[in-house]
Every structure is written in structure tokens, then in C-alpha cells.
Amino acid sequence: MVKALERAGFNVVHMCNLIPVSMTVGANRIVPTISIPYPLGDPNTPKEEQWKLRYHRVGVALDAIATDVTEQTVFKVRI
Amino acid sequence: MKLKIGNIPVKDVVLGSQDGFENGVLTINKQAAIDYLMELDDHITSLDIVIAHPGDDTRIVPVIETIEPRYRVDGRTLFPGVTDEVVPAGDGELKALKGCCVTVVGGTWGSFGDGVIDMGGEGAKHTYWSKLINICLVGETDEEFERYEQQKCNHALRWAGHRLAEYLGKIAKGVAAESFEEFEFEPVADRAKKNNGLPNVALVMQPQSQMEALGYNDLWYGWDMNKYLPTFVSPTEVLDGAMISGSFMPASSKWSTYEMQNFPTIKELFEEDGKSLNFVGVIMSMLNVALDQKERAAIMVRSMALNLGVDYAIVTEEGYGNPDADYVRCQVILEDAGIPVVGISNECTGRDGFSQPLVTLDSKMNALVSSGNVSELSDLPACATVIGCLEAMNRDGMSGSWGYDEILGKSARDDGSIIMEDNNWFCGDHISGFSVKTMREF
Amino acid sequence: MKKVICYVNQFFGGIGGEDKADQEPYIVEGVVGPTMAINAALKDAEVTHTVVCGDNFMGSNTEEALSRIMGFLEDKEMDLFIAGPAFQAGRYGVACGNVCKAVKEKFGVPVLTSMNGENPGADMFKKDVIIFKGGTGAVKMRQDVKVLTKFANKLLAGEPNLGCEAEGYFERGCRHEVFLEDIRENTAAYRGVQMLKKKMAGEPYQTELIIPEKDLVPIAPAIDLKDAVIALVTTSGCVPVENPDRIQSASATRWGRYSIKDMDRLEAGVFKTIHAGYDPAAGNADPNVLVPLDAVRAYEKEGKFKRLHDYFYTTVGTGTTEAEATRMAEEMIPYLQEDGVNAIILGST
Structure with missing residues (x-):
């Protein structure tokens, strides 16, 4: 899916937990999420923590769209 | 540790007025067995025992579990931490009723991990179970909290199955075994390869543990393997009931408890032990979903392998899809540590055969055994007898079957014929090692 | 004839x-x-x-x-x-x-x-x-x-x-299963141990799965966020609770696009996940952990990027074949192009 969309000319940022899978399927811009069942907010943490994490990682994804890369790149996240 | 398994071939299983074992025929007093099982778990609302023989025109669905009936000569429980207290497993003597299995069947309700067994016809080639006498334990429960859930723990029925396996084993306790298998696992530190110059080989097992919620995963001495880290274990513990199967994972990729009790890859490694290799045991890992969990498990497997002096390894996973990431990572980290690997698993190449076979790929994996393709379609005629409930395939989200498809229709058709993916054969890809399937380029 | x-x-x-x-x-x-x-x-x-x-x-x-x-x-x-x-x-x-x-x-x-x-x-x-x-x-x-x-x-x-x-024809990357004769020597266990013996001895052996070379697509150039029209696509199986397009919970062949116009977040009880490959509890309790509409909207309001496309696109990733995933993506493309979308945040579980 990533490749089909990028091949059509879209700038695709892939947000996922399993970076090796993302690398294998050929995503070029990758932002890690925290898990499979809850990619962007751990239900065992308070709502504010979940929001902070989600807001941060979506921000990284937006910045990734605006960043030129020369190879498959995993963008660093802080929280 | 030394495990001796006395094999008692079972020629037939019949239902009768009194339990007994004579001339290879196991007789079960059905009502007594049912009363015993219902007494132990008041969540069971009804039970039946039905015998299905190889070659019968019978379809069994939804199959939840298969277990080999056995008796432990020293009186310890068959499945520590499951059927009774947590006690050591892996040494001592067992009697095993060969040629049959307890098959746990949902009377009405199925779930994601449940599968299909065909005893005869074309469908019989798809599972090992079709070659055994299936002692089907068909039941209903009052587990209302999961009645309409796609993922079910199926606790009451699964535990009843393990108890029945133990109950049936006891019927044969006085019967002399016809042959013996001995699995002697010498302490690793006492048998360095300098003694015989043979390379040290470990088996890395990756049992299913993906559900964060407890009650769905494989158990190790009764412990949910989602909350577990890789451990060095004796292969005889695996063969002796230390581990039981769970309820999560598309059926064809599962290892049932019967497969753990008879794990073919462990048996083949014992065959070679002292001849071409030193079998230095099992590194029992798991298959959690998050990347850091996968990485941590791979690191711990690597450390154990290095510190045990493992020279070569076989890695095998109970699953496909997300678990492939663990399967691949574990092989790569071992290869990088100088420990060459053979991997054993199935593939998912899609109905057209053109999809990527594993979800991650790495060219360092250069020795792989493929035990089947979860996405092949099976289209089979009706069977004269159905044990369980065919409609579960349409209704309950069983993996590899469906209630609606604009081209293929529903999986269980009104005339009793079925169409489904390989995914839905119970343990059909027999990753444990029973599989006689492979993959080929077409 | x-x-x-x-x-x-x-x-x-x-x-x-x-x-x-x-x-x-x-x-x-x-x-x-x-x-x-x-x-x-x-x-x-x-x-x-x-x-x-x-x-x-x-x-x-x-x-x-x-x-x-x-x-x-x-x-x-x-x-x-x-x-x-x-x-x-x-x-x-x-x-x-x-x-x-x-x-x-x-x-x-x-x-x-x-x-x-x-x-x-x-x-x-x-x-x-x-x-x-x-x-x-x-x-x-x-x-x-x-x-x-x-x-x-x-x-x-x-x-x-x-x-x-x-x-005698060219390999096509088309793999199907075949049944071997039902004897011990053909079991996966036996084949695995024999392959290991050959690998140990340095003898030739045939792997049953040759890892194909990686096929990458050209990297899309960076986009100035002031011009970015962004769409959300997910393989998490997040759908309106009634799952109107009957997307399958595994091995999906169907997808859906659902309006998020005027929504600041995905409400529980309005959206849920039908994905069978993971525990759905967290996603059902707060679908924004699957499709981060709330955070994306916040950035949109701050003016970090131009605008968010009015629909999100969804299917289920588990067991879904590459061919089906590609087809579904290709079916989504015209809708995305029509609205001038140039960037996509694709969330996978």
C-alpha cells in the first residue's frame, strides 16, 4: 500500500510500530509508533500523556513530509 | 533429564457402559467422563463425546484444541499449572495412547483461532488429525462475556479437554506399553563438544503470546507467555506437558497441545543427538507484538545461545504475519552472532501466490523450510456428518472463513459444502514439523 | 478436440x-x-x-x-x-x-x-x-x-x-503450496534437520524460500507544509461502528472512506476497530490512538499545514495480500488526487 501510494506521486509517511516490516514493504519515510494495538497512546497512561505522545509523533510525521531524504529513513521521536 | 514415553497403540475407541482398555480398544463410559468434567467446572453447561475415525465422511468444526491422552506413572499431573498444581515436568515416565487425540469442539460457537478437520475425502490431507481417532469433546458454556467476541479464551472447554486427556490416560494406567521412546537430555555443562567434536545445536521455539489480555496465549507451566521472557528449557519439558496451546492465532499456524507433546522437530533433533550434532536444548522464546518486545526477546535468545556455546540453531514460530518479524529478527541476530540458522515456518503468498511470503525479509536467511501457504483456497463438498456447528464459519470470525464475499459467497454453504482459506485448517500448516507440504514457484 | x-x-x-x-x-x-x-x-x-x-x-x-x-x-x-x-x-x-x-x-x-x-x-x-x-x-x-x-x-x-x-519456464514470484508424499522424510521437521546438517557440513542445500531482492520506489520530494494537503489512511481496521462497507477483519479485500469533515476527533462509540489481528480494546476506547485525527486537527488549526482532506481511508492489514493492498491503494488514488492531496500519513498496526 505504501509503495502503491508513493509510486502515484504522493509523499507518504508511514507511522507504524514494526519498523522492519515498514522497511521491507518499502516505506521511505517512517515514524515509529508505540505498539500494535495502540499505536499512538498507551491506555495504561493518563489521557494527557497519551495526547502529548500522539501530538509529538504526528508533529514528527508532518516534519518528515517536509524533509528531503535520500534513503529509507526512520525519524527519531522523543516521546 | 530423562523422559520415557511408553507407547500404547489404540486400535479403536468406543463408548460403553464401563471404562476399559482391552486388545487395543479404549472404551469410555461417556456419562461418567462428562459428569467428571462438569463437576470440575460449573461454567460448562453441556458436554458430549463423539468419536470420529480416519476415513469417516465427517467434518469437525470449530476445533479449539487437540491433546494426546496420557498417563503419568508417578502420579504427577499431565499439565502442571493447568490441570493441577505447578510441579516439575520433563523427567519420569509417561504412558501415551497413540493413534488418537482429544479434540475439543465448540458445540455452537467458534472464534478466531478455531479450525476445521475433515476426517475423509480430499480435506483429510490437510491435517495430521485426520489420521488419528478423534475423541471429540463437544461443549457449551456460560462464558457470556465472550459469547459474541471474535477472540475467545475458551477457558472452560480447553481445560475440560486437558482434563479429559488425563482422565483417559488413567484408564490405560495398567496397560503395558508396546514400545518405548526415551529422551535423555544430559546436563549441558557435562557434555561439552570436546567429548565428541560435534557441533552444539539449539532449537529456538517462538510460541504464541501476542494477546495483551491474558487468557488467550500459550501457557508455560500455567504462566501466560505474554508476561514471559525467553528461557532456556529442556526439550523433555516441552514433550511432557509443561506447555499448552492457546486460543489466539489463525488455526493453520497454531501448535496445538498435541503438537507440543510430540513436537516433531524436537524428536528429529533427538534422533541426531550424538550422531551428527549435540542437541543442547530449547531456547523457549515468545511472540509479543511490540517492536521493543521483539528486540528484547531476540537479544536474550542471542545471549543464551552464545553463553550455552550454541554453534547452530533451528528457529520456528507459531504463527505468521506479525510474528514473522520475530522469526526473521531472531534468525538475523543469530546469524550476525556467528550462529548459522535454519528456519521452519509457513508463508502467506496470497491466493494468487504473488504476495511477499513473510512480512519482513532479510537476505541473511538462507536456509528456510516452508510448511504451507495460509492463503490457498479449499473448496470441498459437504460431509455426511458434522461434529460441532458449520455456521460458526460464517458467523464467528474464524480466521480464513467468512460470512460474506461477493464472489465466493459464504464459507459454509447451505448445502454443507465449504470454501475457505488454508488458514482455517486446524494446525493445517503443521509448523511444529508434521507438515508434508512445501512451497514451489509456479 | x-x-x-x-x-x-x-x-x-x-x-x-x-x-x-x-x-x-x-x-x-x-x-x-x-x-x-x-x-x-x-x-x-x-x-x-x-x-x-x-x-x-x-x-x-x-x-x-x-x-x-x-x-x-x-x-x-x-x-x-x-x-x-x-x-x-x-x-x-x-x-x-x-x-x-x-x-x-x-x-x-x-x-x-x-x-x-x-x-x-x-x-x-x-x-x-x-x-x-x-x-x-x-x-x-x-x-x-x-x-x-x-x-x-x-x-x-x-x-x-x-x-x-x-x-522449464521463467520464475514469476508466484508461490503456492504442494503436498509431498506422506512419509517421515518429507516432514518439515525432517527437512529442517537435514538442511541444518548440510549447512553445518558446508554441503550444498536448497532453501525452500529464496529471499527476493528488495524493490523500492523513488522517494517523493519534500513538500512545503504550507502547500500540504494531507490525507489519513489506515490499515488498523478503524471504521464507523456499523462497518457499512463490511470490511473483513482479516485478509481484507474491501476498504472504505469515511467523512471526518467538521470532526475534531474520532469518538468512541462512533468509530471502532474490526481488525482481528490485535487486541481491539484500546482502539475501541479511543479511536484516535489508531487514526490520530485529534492531533492532526490541532496542527491544522495552528496552521502548520494547509488543510486536511475530508475523508479518512481504511482497511485491515492482517493477512491482506500485497496484490489486494496494491489494488485497494490504487482505488483510493483517484479520490485523493481529485481533492489535490499531495501527502499521506499512513498508519499501520
Whole structure:
């Protein structure tokens, strides 16, 4: 899916937990999420923590769209 | 540790007025067995025992579990931490009723991990179970909290199955075994390869543990393997009931408890032990979903392998899809540590055969055994007898079957014929090692 | 008697060489040139017609040529279509590939051709069409026809295909399972331990899964966020609670697009996940952990990017084949393009 969309000319940022899978399927811009069942907010943490994490990682994804890369790149996240 | 398994071939299983074992025929007093099982778990609302023989025109669905009936000569429980207290497993003597299995069947309700067994016809080639006498334990429960859930723990029925396996084993306790298998696992530190110059080989097992919620995963001495880290274990513990199967994972990729009790890859490694290799045991890992969990498990497997002096390894996973990431990572980290690997698993190449076979790929994996393709379609005629409930395939989200498809229709058709993916054969890809399937380029 | 229709170029059609390469397509009854040999080798089948077309005409007017050929075939009965053999002739090889692919797609009958590995047509079409490994030139005609018709006879008789290696055609990346004889030596356990023994001894062994080379797409250039029209796509199975498009919970072949216009977040009870591959509790309790609409909206309001597309696109990733995923993505593309979307945040579970 990533490749089909990028091949059509879209700038695709892939947000996922399993970076090796993302690398294998050929995503070029990758932002890690925290898990499979809850990619962007751990239900065992308070709502504010979940929001902070989600807001941060979506921000990284937006910045990734605006960043030129020369190879498959995993963008660093802080929280 | 030394495990001796006395094999008692079972020629037939019949239902009768009194339990007994004579001339290879196991007789079960059905009502007594049912009363015993219902007494132990008041969540069971009804039970039946039905015998299905190889070659019968019978379809069994939804199959939840298969277990080999056995008796432990020293009186310890068959499945520590499951059927009774947590006690050591892996040494001592067992009697095993060969040629049959307890098959746990949902009377009405199925779930994601449940599968299909065909005893005869074309469908019989798809599972090992079709070659055994299936002692089907068909039941209903009052587990209302999961009645309409796609993922079910199926606790009451699964535990009843393990108890029945133990109950049936006891019927044969006085019967002399016809042959013996001995699995002697010498302490690793006492048998360095300098003694015989043979390379040290470990088996890395990756049992299913993906559900964060407890009650769905494989158990190790009764412990949910989602909350577990890789451990060095004796292969005889695996063969002796230390581990039981769970309820999560598309059926064809599962290892049932019967497969753990008879794990073919462990048996083949014992065959070679002292001849071409030193079998230095099992590194029992798991298959959690998050990347850091996968990485941590791979690191711990690597450390154990290095510190045990493992020279070569076989890695095998109970699953496909997300678990492939663990399967691949574990092989790569071992290869990088100088420990060459053979991997054993199935593939998912899609109905057209053109999809990527594993979800991650790495060219360092250069020795792989493929035990089947979860996405092949099976289209089979009706069977004269159905044990369980065919409609579960349409209704309950069983993996590899469906209630609606604009081209293929529903999986269980009104005339009793079925169409489904390989995914839905119970343990059909027999990753444990029973599989006689492979993959080929077409 | 089964019916086979063949395709040859102007040279093998007996009209002439390079000077006749502009020949427009035509169809004749019965055999022409090499299709005579094909006909002779077929069992219980005959070549009823042969299509002839000049290589240059096909090369420079491909669509026109194919459409005319499809027109010739429309009213003909056909159980199998055979093109070539094309050996190392590049234009002819590509023509055979094009014609075979079109016939397969339009009429759904099996198609076969043969060419040399150096022929560019081999790489271009081996995935779509069964292409037998052929010789470098016409001196190999007899041999190439023999291999190809042997398989054609099998196919027409309904006998099993033994796989590309045994049959002699190019590998296509098409993998299916096969059952071996039910003996211990064929079990996965035995095969695994024997493979390990060979690997330990440094002896040759055959892996059952050769890892293919990675196929990457060109990297899209960065976009100035002031111009970014962003769409959210997810494989998490997040759908409106009634799952109106009946997307399957595994091995999905269906997808949906749902309006998020004027929504600041995805509310629990309005959206849920139907994905069977993971524990749905967290996603159902707060769908924004799957599709981060709340955070994306916050950035939109801050003016970090131009605007968010009014729909999110969703399917289920587990067990979904690459071919299906690609098809679904391609079906989404026109909707995205129509609204001027230029960037996508794709969330996977």
C-alpha cells in the first residue's frame, strides 16, 4: 500500500510500530509508533500523556513530509 | 533429564457402559467422563463425546484444541499449572495412547483461532488429525462475556479437554506399553563438544503470546507467555506437558497441545543427538507484538545461545504475519552472532501466490523450510456428518472463513459444502514439523 | 478436440523480414510457419487459427494492434493461446508478451509463450505470462516448441503443473503450496534437520524460500507544509461502528472512506476497530490512538499545514495480500488526487 501510494506521486509517511516490516514493504519515510494495538497512546497512561505522545509523533510525521531524504529513513521521536 | 514415553497403540475407541482398555480398544463410559468434567467446572453447561475415525465422511468444526491422552506413572499431573498444581515436568515416565487425540469442539460457537478437520475425502490431507481417532469433546458454556467476541479464551472447554486427556490416560494406567521412546537430555555443562567434536545445536521455539489480555496465549507451566521472557528449557519439558496451546492465532499456524507433546522437530533433533550434532536444548522464546518486545526477546535468545556455546540453531514460530518479524529478527541476530540458522515456518503468498511470503525479509536467511501457504483456497463438498456447528464459519470470525464475499459467497454453504482459506485448517500448516507440504514457484 | 490459437510475427508468418515489419495484424485459419510444428505436437488439440502481425506495427501502435487482435478473437472458441517462440528477437518477444497478457485479461484463457532470457520481453512479462526459457535463435525452434507443447498438452489435459523449474519456464514470484508424499522424510521437521546438517557440513542445500531482492520506489520530494494537503489512511481496521462497507477483519479485500469533515476527533462509540489481528480494546476506547485525527486537527488549526482532506481511508492489514493492498491503494488514488492531496500519513498496526 505504501509503495502503491508513493509510486502515484504522493509523499507518504508511514507511522507504524514494526519498523522492519515498514522497511521491507518499502516505506521511505517512517515514524515509529508505540505498539500494535495502540499505536499512538498507551491506555495504561493518563489521557494527557497519551495526547502529548500522539501530538509529538504526528508533529514528527508532518516534519518528515517536509524533509528531503535520500534513503529509507526512520525519524527519531522523543516521546 | 530423562523422559520415557511408553507407547500404547489404540486400535479403536468406543463408548460403553464401563471404562476399559482391552486388545487395543479404549472404551469410555461417556456419562461418567462428562459428569467428571462438569463437576470440575460449573461454567460448562453441556458436554458430549463423539468419536470420529480416519476415513469417516465427517467434518469437525470449530476445533479449539487437540491433546494426546496420557498417563503419568508417578502420579504427577499431565499439565502442571493447568490441570493441577505447578510441579516439575520433563523427567519420569509417561504412558501415551497413540493413534488418537482429544479434540475439543465448540458445540455452537467458534472464534478466531478455531479450525476445521475433515476426517475423509480430499480435506483429510490437510491435517495430521485426520489420521488419528478423534475423541471429540463437544461443549457449551456460560462464558457470556465472550459469547459474541471474535477472540475467545475458551477457558472452560480447553481445560475440560486437558482434563479429559488425563482422565483417559488413567484408564490405560495398567496397560503395558508396546514400545518405548526415551529422551535423555544430559546436563549441558557435562557434555561439552570436546567429548565428541560435534557441533552444539539449539532449537529456538517462538510460541504464541501476542494477546495483551491474558487468557488467550500459550501457557508455560500455567504462566501466560505474554508476561514471559525467553528461557532456556529442556526439550523433555516441552514433550511432557509443561506447555499448552492457546486460543489466539489463525488455526493453520497454531501448535496445538498435541503438537507440543510430540513436537516433531524436537524428536528429529533427538534422533541426531550424538550422531551428527549435540542437541543442547530449547531456547523457549515468545511472540509479543511490540517492536521493543521483539528486540528484547531476540537479544536474550542471542545471549543464551552464545553463553550455552550454541554453534547452530533451528528457529520456528507459531504463527505468521506479525510474528514473522520475530522469526526473521531472531534468525538475523543469530546469524550476525556467528550462529548459522535454519528456519521452519509457513508463508502467506496470497491466493494468487504473488504476495511477499513473510512480512519482513532479510537476505541473511538462507536456509528456510516452508510448511504451507495460509492463503490457498479449499473448496470441498459437504460431509455426511458434522461434529460441532458449520455456521460458526460464517458467523464467528474464524480466521480464513467468512460470512460474506461477493464472489465466493459464504464459507459454509447451505448445502454443507465449504470454501475457505488454508488458514482455517486446524494446525493445517503443521509448523511444529508434521507438515508434508512445501512451497514451489509456479 | 480442444482449440488453440497462435500468434507469430511477419517473419515467421512468412511475409518477409524487416521490410514487412509494418504489416498490420490479420488472422488466418489453420497453421502458418512454426504453428505447424505446434499443431503437430499437440495431443487432442488443434491450432484453429494463427494471428500474424508485424513487429514494428505492434511496437509503435500497440493499443491499436491489440484492439484489432482482440476483435479477431472475440467470436472464436479457444482453450489456449500460444505466441512465439520469440527467441532473442526483442520486439517480437515484447509483442508476444503484450498479446498474451491482453488475451489472458480479456478472455481468461491460459496463455503461453517462449523466448530467451536475454529477450527484454522475458523480464517485462514473466510475472503476467508463463514464458518458457527458449533458445537464442530459430535453430532452437524444434526444441523450444517441444518444451512448450509438452506443457500445453498437460494444461489442456488438466494434469498438474509441476512448477516452473520442472516445467522449464521463467520464475514469476508466484508461490503456492504442494503436498509431498506422506512419509517421515518429507516432514518439515525432517527437512529442517537435514538442511541444518548440510549447512553445518558446508554441503550444498536448497532453501525452500529464496529471499527476493528488495524493490523500492523513488522517494517523493519534500513538500512545503504550507502547500500540504494531507490525507489519513489506515490499515488498523478503524471504521464507523456499523462497518457499512463490511470490511473483513482479516485478509481484507474491501476498504472504505469515511467523512471526518467538521470532526475534531474520532469518538468512541462512533468509530471502532474490526481488525482481528490485535487486541481491539484500546482502539475501541479511543479511536484516535489508531487514526490520530485529534492531533492532526490541532496542527491544522495552528496552521502548520494547509488543510486536511475530508475523508479518512481504511482497511485491515492482517493477512491482506500485497496484490489486494496494491489494488485497494490504487482505488483510493483517484479520490485523493481529485481533492489535490499531495501527502499521506499512513498508519499501520
